[in-house]
Amino acid sequence: MTVAVIPPRSGVAFPLRTGEVLRVIDPEGGQVSDMLAFMAADVGEALSNGRTFDYEETIRLTAGNRLWSNRSQPMLEIVEDRAGTHDFLLTPCSEATFRHFYPDKPVHRGCFGNLAEALAPFGIGPDAIPVAFNIFMNVPVDGDGKLRVIAPATRAGDFIRLRALADLVVGLTACSAYDSCGGAFKPIHYAIERQAPGVES
Amino acid sequence: MTVAVIPPRSGVAFPLRTGEVLRVIDPEGGQVSDMLAFMAADVGEALSNGRTFDYEETIRLTAGNRLWSNRSQPMLEIVEDRAGTHDFLLTPCSEATFRHFYPDKPVHRGCFGNLAEALAPFGIGPDAIPVAFNIFMNVPVDGDGKLRVIAPATRAGDFIRLRALADLVVGLTACSAYDSCGGAFKPIHYAIERQAPGVES
Numbered sequence: 001m002t003v004a005v006i007p008p009r010s011g012v013a014f015p016l017r018t019g020e021v022l023r024v025i026d027p028e029g030g031q032v033s034d035m036l037a038f039m040a041a042d043v044g045e046a047l048s049n050g051r052t053f054d055y056e057e058t059i060r061l062t063a064g065n066r067l068w069s070n071r072s073q074p075m076l077e078i079v080e081d082r083a084g085t086h087d088f089l090l091t092p093c094s095e096a097t098f099r100h101f102y103p104d105k106p107v108h109r110g111c112f113g114n115l116a117e118a119l120a121p122f123g124i125g126p127d128a129i130p131v132a133f134n135i136f137m138n139v140p141v142d143g144d145g146k147l148r149v150i151a152p153a154t155r156a157g158d159f160i161r162l163r164a165l166a167d168l169v170v171g172l173t174a175c176s177a178y179d180s181c182g183g184a185f186k187p188i189h190y191a192i193e194r195q196a197p198g199v200e201s
Numbered sequence: 202m203t204v205a206v207i208p209p210r211s212g213v214a215f216p217l218r219t220g221e222v223l224r225v226i227d228p229e230g231g232q233v234s235d236m237l238a239f240m241a242a243d244v245g246e247a248l249s250n251g252r253t254f255d256y257e258e259t260i261r262l263t264a265g266n267r268l269w270s271n272r273s274q275p276m277l278e279i280v281e282d283r284a285g286t287h288d289f290l291l292t293p294c295s296e297a298t299f300r301h302f303y304p305d306k307p308v309h310r311g312c313f314g315n316l317a318e319a320l321a322p323f324g325i326g327p328d329a330i331p332v333a334f335n336i337f338m339n340v341p342v343d344g345d346g347k348l349r350v351i352a353p354a355t356r357a358g359d360f361i362r363l364r365a366l367a368d369l370v371v372g373l374t375a376c377s378a379y380d381s382c383g384g385a386f387k388p389i390h391y392a393i394e395r396q397a398p399g400v401e402s
Binding site for chain 1: 245246251259297298345347348
């Protein structure tokens with residue numbers, strides 16, 4: 001298994017084929033990785049938090065849950081989850097969110113800008129970027145619906161594994177925002193496991 | 202104020218200009234209305250549940266909250282809310298959701314199909330339909346993130362009023378799904394209040 005590094009505050013995009021397993025690792029602990037997925041055959045079909053909440057009947061996705069597209073097709077299944085806490089409510093950080101939440105800090109293009117650049121060669125424009133599956137992100141929601149973004153609870157080496165249920169284009173970042181990472185900018189590691197699907201779960 | 206009727210299991214789309222107030226009324230009680238909004242100047246900019254959750258810091262939107270676009274612009278402000286419970290997690294019901302949740306019942310194109318048809322003349326295609334703001338929809342989320350769709354708590358005549366903060370194209374339905382309406386298909390009423398904005402809140 002070859003592990004690739006996403007440097008702090010950057011992002012990548014790559015194909016992930018049916019049956020392959022994407023492992024996303026938090027090498028130091030306390031970091032977030034925004035993940036997007038699009039159908040390789042037609043990038044107009046993309047990850048949808050709303051369809052996923054509909055079919056999985058929960059906003060807390062973990063091992064055994066699937067992530068669904070806007071056209072009601074399952075795209076990825078979480079086959080192993082050593083972290084346990086992820087977010088699927090919030091959009092990728094962007095220049096606008098930096099201006100809003102960190103008015104005294106330098107503006108950064110954020111995960112949104114990093115994803116837009118990485119996905120452009122696949123014909124995916126910025127307006128096609130939906131809510132991301134924010135791996136390791138810690139967003140508690142209280143009984144009144146109020147939410148907070150706090151530091152991830154991950155320890156060094158925690159990971160999640162997701163099996164592709166279709167041929168996909170995946171976007172993946174090492175998050176750029178202060179709050180979601182507890183103020184520290186760290187790398188993210190990932191690997192694509194290409195063994196036969198039956199071996200993987 | 203002229204009140205228009207959306208018959209059961211159907212939908213409409215119409216322009217809503219800056220400062221105008223959309224009043225959505227549940228005339229019998231217990232019905233849901235899925236609402237979408239797109240910027241009239243560029244329909245690539247649309248309502249985003251993720252951006253709204255980001256900026257409003259809650260998943261429970263009511264009077265005083267604004268609904269935001271995927272490009273981080275405020276689109277609508279809730280200026281009055283006589284219902285208090287709405288959903289912004291779930292996607293409009295569709296042929297696929299009918300097959301999934303009601304395998305023994307006839308398939309219906311649902312709010313998704315109704316919105317797609319109503320929005321087509323404005324140049325908005327089905328893939329551009331995001332999570333709707335589901336007015337009056339009752340979706341409790343428990344401490345573990347599990348969600349349920351139960352009958353709306355609205356009484357006959359309950360309403361919500363939303364002021365447009367930009368020139369919009371709005372899509373609006375009388376919901377077609379069994380669970381969200383407590384098993385009954387009822388109409389929705391709406392009105393566009395065109396008085397000066399200062400008079401309205």
